[in-house]
Amino acid sequence: xxxxxxxxxxxxxxxxxxxxxxxxxxxxxxxxxxxxxxxxxxxxxxxxxxxxxxxxxxxxxxxxxxxxxxxxxxxxxxxxxxxxxxxxxxxxxxxxxxxxxxxxxxxxxxxxxxxxxxxxxxxxxxxxxxxxxxxxxxxxxxxxxxxxxxxxxxxxxxxxxxxxxxxxxxxxxxxxxxxxxxxxxxxxxxxxxxxxxxxxxxxxxxxxxxxxxxxxxxxxxxxxxxxxxxxxxxxxxxxxxxxxxxxxxxxxxxxxxx
Amino acid sequence: xxxxxxxxxxxxxxxxxxxxxxxxxxxxxxxxxxxxxxxxxxxxxxxxxxxxxxxxxxxxxxxxxxxxxxxxxxxxxxxxxxxxxxxxxxxxxxxxxxxxxxxxxxxxxxxxxxxxxxxxxxxxxxxxxxxxxxxxxxxxxxxxxxxxxxxxxxxxxxxxxxxxxxxxxxxxxxxxxxxxxxxxxxxxxxxxxxxxxxxxxxxxxxxxxxxxxxxxxxxxxxxxxxxxxxxxxxxxxxxxxxxxxxxxxxxxxxxxxxxxxxxxxxxxxxxxxxxxxxxxxxxxxxxxxxxxxxxxxxxxxxxxxxxxxxxxxxxxxxxxxxxxxxxxxxxxxxxxxxxxxxxx
Amino acid sequence: xxxxxxxxxxxxxxxxxxxxxxxxxxxxxxxxxxxxxxxxxxxxxxxxxxxxxxxxxxxxxxxxxxxxxxxxxxxxxxxxxxxxxxxxxxxxxxxxxxxxxxxxxxxxxxxxxxxxxxxxxxxxxxxxxxxxxxxxxxxxxxxxxxxxxxxxxxxxxxxxxxxxxxxxxxxxxxxxxxxxxxxxxxxxxxxxxxxxxxxxxxxxxxxxxxxxxxxxxxxxxxxxxxxxxxxxxxxxxxxxxxxxxxxxxxxxxxxxxxxxxxxxxxxxxxxxxxxxxxxxxxxxxxxxxxxxxxxxxxxxxxxxxxxxxxxxxxxxxxxxxxxxxxxxxxxxxxx
Numbered sequence: 001x002x003x004x005x006x007x008x009x010x011x012x013x014x015x016x017x018x019x020x021x022x023x024x025x026x027x028x029x030x031x032x033x034x035x036x037x038x039x040x041x042x043x044x045x046x047x048x049x050x051x052x053x054x055x056x057x058x059x060x061x062x063x064x065x066x067x068x069x070x071x072x073x074x075x076x077x078x079x080x081x082x083x084x085x086x087x088x089x090x091x092x093x094x095x096x097x098x099x100x101x102x103x104x105x106x107x108x109x110x111x112x113x114x115x116x117x118x119x120x121x122x123x124x125x126x127x128x129x130x131x132x133x134x135x136x137x138x139x140x141x142x143x144x145x146x147x148x149x150x151x152x153x154x155x156x157x158x159x160x161x162x163x164x165x166x167x168x169x170x171x172x173x174x175x176x177x178x179x180x181x182x183x184x185x186x187x188x189x190x191x192x193x194x195x196x197x198x199x200x201x202x203x204x205x206x207x208x209x210x211x212x213x214x215x216x217x218x219x220x221x222x223x224x225x226x227x228x229x230x231x232x233x234x235x236x237x238x239x240x241x242x243x244x245x246x247x248x249x250x251x252x253x254x255x256x257x258x
Numbered sequence: 259x260x261x262x263x264x265x266x267x268x269x270x271x272x273x274x275x276x277x278x279x280x281x282x283x284x285x286x287x288x289x290x291x292x293x294x295x296x297x298x299x300x301x302x303x304x305x306x307x308x309x310x311x312x313x314x315x316x317x318x319x320x321x322x323x324x325x326x327x328x329x330x331x332x333x334x335x336x337x338x339x340x341x342x343x344x345x346x347x348x349x350x351x352x353x354x355x356x357x358x359x360x361x362x363x364x365x366x367x368x369x370x371x372x373x374x375x376x377x378x379x380x381x382x383x384x385x386x387x388x389x390x391x392x393x394x395x396x397x398x399x400x401x402x403x404x405x406x407x408x409x410x411x412x413x414x415x416x417x418x419x420x421x422x423x424x425x426x427x428x429x430x431x432x433x434x435x436x437x438x439x440x441x442x443x444x445x446x447x448x449x450x451x452x453x454x455x456x457x458x459x460x461x462x463x464x465x466x467x468x469x470x471x472x473x474x475x476x477x478x479x480x481x482x483x484x485x486x487x488x489x490x491x492x493x494x495x496x497x498x499x500x501x502x503x504x505x506x507x508x509x510x511x512x513x514x515x516x517x518x519x520x521x522x523x524x525x526x527x528x529x530x531x532x533x534x535x536x537x538x539x540x541x542x543x544x545x546x547x548x549x550x551x552x553x554x555x556x557x558x559x560x561x562x563x564x565x566x567x568x569x570x571x572x573x574x575x576x577x578x579x580x581x582x583x584x585x586x587x588x589x590x591x592x593x594x595x596x597x598x599x600x601x602x
Numbered sequence: 603x604x605x606x607x608x609x610x611x612x613x614x615x616x617x618x619x620x621x622x623x624x625x626x627x628x629x630x631x632x633x634x635x636x637x638x639x640x641x642x643x644x645x646x647x648x649x650x651x652x653x654x655x656x657x658x659x660x661x662x663x664x665x666x667x668x669x670x671x672x673x674x675x676x677x678x679x680x681x682x683x684x685x686x687x688x689x690x691x692x693x694x695x696x697x698x699x700x701x702x703x704x705x706x707x708x709x710x711x712x713x714x715x716x717x718x719x720x721x722x723x724x725x726x727x728x729x730x731x732x733x734x735x736x737x738x739x740x741x742x743x744x745x746x747x748x749x750x751x752x753x754x755x756x757x758x759x760x761x762x763x764x765x766x767x768x769x770x771x772x773x774x775x776x777x778x779x780x781x782x783x784x785x786x787x788x789x790x791x792x793x794x795x796x797x798x799x800x801x802x803x804x805x806x807x808x809x810x811x812x813x814x815x816x817x818x819x820x821x822x823x824x825x826x827x828x829x830x831x832x833x834x835x836x837x838x839x840x841x842x843x844x845x846x847x848x849x850x851x852x853x854x855x856x857x858x859x860x861x862x863x864x865x866x867x868x869x870x871x872x873x874x875x876x877x878x879x880x881x882x883x884x885x886x887x888x889x890x891x892x893x894x895x896x897x898x899x900x901x902x903x904x905x906x907x908x909x910x911x912x913x914x915x916x917x918x919x920x921x922x923x924x925x926x927x928x929x930x931x932x933x934x935x936x937x
Contacts, residue, residue, distance in 0.1 A: 093622030097913040098875035105630050105909040108897055109641065185747055189879050192749045193894055208750055219757060226750030234745035315840045348843030356841070361834040364853050366860065375852075376842060444842070454841075 046202040047228050053203050054232065057118055057187045058180045064122035066176060069129025074160055076130065077137025088134060091127035099124045099186055107195040114197040117190055121183050132175050136168040170247035177240035181233040188229050204229050261329075262484050263289040263312070263452055268326030270304075270311055272552075273319075279552040281307045283508045283560070284326065286579065289452060289484050294475065296499030296516075297488040298531075302549065304508040305488040306357075309456045312486070313354060314343055331451070349380040353445040355455040355474075359437035359462075363429035370425035373444060377405040380448040412443045416473060435466040442474055452484045459494060471498050492535050496520060501585065504528050507550050507560040509576065514586040524582055524593035527561045532598055559590070567592040616921050621673075623913045628672055631906045633665065641902040644685045681907035686899050691907035695889050700782030701771055702881065702888030706873050708785075708804055709811035713869070717816040718862065721823025722855060725831065736820055743817020748876045752810040752883035759806060767803050769885040772796070807884040811876050815869045819862065826858030833857070863926055870919045874912060 069091075076087040094102070099121075106120035149159055190196050191205025199206065204225040211221035270282040281304050289295045297305050310316050312328050314335060327334045330352065335343055356362040363372060378384070378397045383404055413421035416439040429437060438458060445453045455474070459467040475498050478485050489495055495502050495516070502519040504511045504527065512525040523529055530545045547564035550556050556563050562572040569591065577589045632638050639656040640647070647655070656662055659682075660671055675681070681691040724736045760768040767773065777787040777796050785804070788797035830836060831854065839849045881890030889908060896904035 089618065089622065093619055093626060097623060097626070097909075097916060098872075100875040100878055101909055101912045101916075102626070102630075104878070104893065104897065105627065105906060106634075108902065108905045109630050109635050181745065185745075188747050189749060192747075192879060193882060194898055205747070205749075208747075208753065212753060222750070222753050222757070226747060226754065229747045229750065230742065230745050233747075234741060237741065237745055310841075313841050315837065344843045344845075348841065350843065354838065354841035356834060356838050358834050362838040364835045364857060366856050367853070375844065375848065379844060379848075380842065 044224070046207065047204070047224055050202040050204045050207065050225065051228065051232070053114070053197065053201060054184055054187065054229075057114070057121065058184045058236075060118045061121035061125060061183045061187070062176050062179045064118070065125040065129055065179065066172070068122070069126035069131075070133050070172065072126070073130040073133025074137055074164065077134040077141070078156060078160065078164075087130070091130045094124060094127040095131070099182075100189055103186055103190055104193065104195060107190055112195050112198055114201070117187055117196055120190070120195075121186060124186075125179055125183060128175060128179060129172065132171050133168060136171055137164055140164055140167055170243075174240050174244045174247060177236055177243055181236035181240070184229065184233050184236070260291075261288045262291045262293075262331065263287075263486070264329040265308075265312065266327050266329070268308070268311060268328065269324035270307055270316065271322045271324050272307075273322065274553070277553040280324075280555055281321075281508050281552055282311065283555070284576065285505075285508075285510050287486075287503055287510060287513075289486050291451070292479075292482045292484055294478065294485045294487060294498055294500045296495035296502045297486060297505060298492060298495050298502055299490065299505035300531075300549065301490055303505045305490075305505055306456055308505070309454050309486065309488055313348060313352065313454060314340070315348075349376065350448050351450055352452045352454060353448055353450040355438075355441050355445045355453060355458045357457040357460055359434055359441050359458075362441065363437065365429060368426055368428055369432075369440060372429075373409055373425070373440075373447070374402070374405070376444055377409065377447065378402075381405045381408070382449045408447060409443070412447055413440070415446075415477060416440070416443045418443070434462050435470060438462060438470055439473070442470070442477065446477060446481065446483070449481075450483060452486065453478065455485055455487045457488055457490070460489070460491075467494070468497070474498065492532065504531065507555060508552060509560050510589065511561065512588045512590075514583075514588075518583065518586050520598065522586075522595075522597055524586075524588045524595065525590045526565050526567050526592070526594060529594060529598065567594075613921070616917065619917055620914065623917065624673055624676065624910070625669075627906060627910050627913070628669055630909075631902075632661070632668060632672070641900075642682070642685075644900055644902070676910060681910065682903040684896070684901050684904045686896070686901045686904070691904050694892060694904070695907060695911050698887060698889045698892050701886060702877055702890060704783045704785060705804065705807055705811060705881070705886060705888060706870075706877055708808045709815065709873055710866075710870070712808055713812040713815040713819055714866075716812075717819030718823050718855070718859070720816075721820040721862075722827050722850065722858070724820060725824045725827035726850065728828070736824075740817040740821045743814045743820075746813065748810055748814060749879040749883050751813060752807065752880055755806045755810055756883070766805050769883075771803055771887055772800055773803075807880050807886055810883070811873055811880045814876060815872055818869055818872065822862050823858055826860075826862055827854055830854045830857045863923065866923055866926075870916065870923070874916055878912075 072087055072091070076084040102124045103120040106123055107116055110116040110119065149163055187196065188203075188205035188208075191203045192209045194206075194209065196203045196206050199210075207225045208222055211225075214221055265285055265287040268282055268285040268287075269280070272279045272281050285304075285308060287295075287297070287308070297308065299305050307316070307321075311321075311323065312330075312335070314328075316323070323336060326336075328336050330347065335347060338347075363369070374397075378395070381401065383401050409425070410421045413424060418424050418436060418439055424432075432440065441458070445455075458474070459470055462470065471494065474485070477483075485498075487495070487498060499516050501513065501515050503513040504523075504525065506527050512519075512523060512528045514523065519528075520532070523532060527545075534545060545564060550560055550563065556573075558571075558573045558575050559565070559568075559577060562568040565572065571591055577591045579587050579589050580593070581587050582593060582595075631641075635641050637652075639652050639659065639661050642659070643652045643655050660668060663671075679692045681695075683689065684691050684694060687694055720732075720736055724733045727733055756768055759765045772784060775796075776784055777793050777800075778791050780787045780790055784800040785797060788794070788800055836849060836854060839853060877888065878890035878893055880886070881888045882894040885891060889911065893905060893908040893912075895901075896908065
């Protein structure tokens with residue numbers, strides 16, 4: 001919400017990319033709600049613009065993971081044979097390595113930029129969708145109505161589009177919501193490590209890295225973006241939990257950490 | 259007759275989402291020394307709740323005891339110090355045989371660990387004085403040897419082959435019947451006065467049921483242990499019980515020695531129940547009407563809405579116990595005095 | 603013997619997974635970049651140097667040949683040379699590994715020793731004040747950015763209160779090297795002042811690293827215990843009057859742990875991934891800081907070496923967890 005409305009809500013929208021050396025590192029006050037940073041920019045306004053970037057990264061990365069992971073999961077789940085096994089083994093390999101580590105390798109190879117961060121995150125998150133979709137498709141195949149529709153001679157594509165996909169939508173939505181939170185955390189970590197979009201982009205992870213040299217005096221500078229990450233990720237996690245409870249009571253107990 | 263266990267006016271409520279369910283309503287029940295008493299009733303009539311109330315292991319939070327007493331050897335267990343009950347009564351003077359032998363063992367420990375843990379605290383040789391509740395309590399070597407001998411002997415008595423090797427195995431390596439034999443052994447080992455067996459054969463195959471029932475009856479008779487045996491199956495009750503108590507919707511209806519029960523039951527519900535058992539040549543008759551809700555139970559005798567003999571007084575108040583013959587009591591205003599089958 | 607067979611069986615799956623990891627890193631480092639040699643050579647290399655390096659590394663040969671060569675080198679422990687330290691990367695990483703393992707293991711131990719009992723209590727006293735407080739911990743543990751948590755801890759405990767050192771592994775001389783783990787070495791040589799200092803340096807990074815793992819553990823243990831509480835064997839043990847402490851801490855905990863142990867592999871992933879950023883925050887001289895410094899210096903081979911290394915450790919740990927799971931849950935022992 002606040003990400004979309006950033007230009008309206010921001011108290012000092014021009015500050016985001018401009019310099020005000022005279023107002024460097026001011027403590028929070030009426031003029032600057034969350035203080036100012038090393039360039040004299042309003043931290044609060046930069047946060048709001050940072051939110052847009054963060055949400056953008058999350059949405060595109062999760063969207064791309066969906067586009068890759070869901071078809072792979074469907075194909076691997078629908079057909080039985082060596083090709084399905086191969087697909088799932090490949091996704092297992094991706095799952096076998098911590099996401100941050102793989103994302104570091106990819107982001108470093110491609111160089112730090114916004115599209116590359118998104119690419120690195122998508123390349124490491126798709127196996128989660130493949131996993132979920134694969135498992136759900138396999139379970140669904142055993143159900144009577146899918147079997148009977150197949151027996152009636154429906155084509156695999158028609159069967160998938162009309163019967164399988166709608167039935168596995170809920171776990172996908174839940175996974176996507178949790179994935180948003182996780183992707184945002186990883187993106188912030190990449191930004192912090194210097195693999196995110198280059199300055200002057202007000203990306204949260206980078207902002208925290210920049211703020212460290214001004215500690216402990218400019219405490220607001222480091223605190224604010226961290227809280228922003230925390231609240232955003234928690235929002236998506238709670239949304240995921242809530243959606244799970246509403247859409248899929250079966251899954252209530254089996255939550256994984258990622 | 260001096261009773262071993264004497265339940266008087268026991269009422270238990272369950273707090274549920276739909277309201278407060280009156281699961282037990284003023285239950286009276288007696289078990290004499292060395293007596294095998296069958297507690298018979300349909301599913302949901304409160305037998306298991308009664309068994310758990312006597313043991314003092316009703317689900318905390320949901321269940322509330324509204325009134326009554328559970329006298330065991332003259333002591334009211336409901337008003338006794340709970341810690342003392344746990345140390346000296348539960349697992350010691352009163353033991354338990356569960357309904358489902360498949361899941362009543364922890365799946366991750368060998369049988370020996372589970373039996374010896376029981377013996378560590380509940381063996382007749384254990385001294386339950388100070389420190390008895392400490393998880394770090396020592397298990398004296400001498401006593402461990404003696405207890406283990408007793409365990410092996412009891413396992414032989416319940417016909418577990420190769421008891422020493424059996425102890426090393428995990429629960430899932432035993433069949434259901436063997437696991438129930440182990441449960442019987444564990445119920446006997448503390449040398450209790452009373453065993454509460456909650457539908458112990460329901461989850462077993464029919465052929466194994468009969469074996470286990472005969473074994474249980476032989477062992478308790480030989481040792482003079484009393485048993486309170488819940489079951490929904492009249493055949494099972496017939497096989498094992500000295501006396502039968504019938505429950506319906508949280509009230510006890512009739513109590514009689516087994517022979518009198520199966521020949522001349524007097525309560526209309528009991529007679530309906532006996533008539534609903536399929537017998538060769540006879541027709542199966544179910545009981546008309548529905549099992550009542552326990553959240554808003556019928557007033558008076560809870561069977562009255564389904565009873566052919568019901569009158570106004572049945573609605574107004576619950577009939578007091580009345581004795582028809584020695585040890586044959588019934589709570590009904592209109593007991594039927596006729597042999598079973600005579601009322602058609 | 604059955605356990606050995608099982609370990610071998612898991613090992614059979616281990617090899618293709620590891621090979622898969624190598625394919626992935628190979629593709630990332632050799633196929634995706636426009637000119638992989640330029641990346642390896644670094645930003646300062648001249649075109650002539652790049653060409654020389656290309657022939658030297660064999661990057662001018664066909665990709666399958668390159669892959670075989672790549673795997674063969676890794677098997678020999680050759681990850682190339684760092685352009686910054688001018689030393690073999692495998693050597694650099696091995697040198698720094700004890701610091702990372704010390705940090706990770708301490709964090710793991712802390713989260714297990716604190717998280718599991720808290721999870722049990724949270725389940726036993728459901729809806730108590732403690733349970734609600736722990737729910738806040740578990741929700742925030744999965745949402746907090748660990749590098750930010752580390753900075754906040756530094757701000758409070760090191761900068762404002764001055765209770766702990768700001769960063770680093772030790773000030774002054776390290777204890778005599780026996781294992782490379784400072785805590786262990788100091789304890790073995792009886793150097794207790796150094797032991798205390800090392801512990802103080804560990805406090806903040808270990809706490810930072812342990813927090814998300816702790817949150818996960820509390821959550822899973824709580825769910826596991828709540829599940830077990832409903833089980834018939836607990837009812838049976840209560841009916842037989844076993845002491846409550848024995849039922850809870852022996853029988854219930856052991857059953858609840860079977861599901862928690864499977865989570866420890868996942869947990870180690872969280873810890874290892876967290877170690878990279880946590881080490882960067884606290885300037886901890888482990889492989890995470892090495893990776894971050896290599897990123898900043900565009901030391902490409904070093905970053906890829908770290909990826910292979912970290913991925914391998916992670917796969918090995920998961921293998922060990924699989925075996926441990928069969929130890930905890932005897933039902934798993936049948937193949």
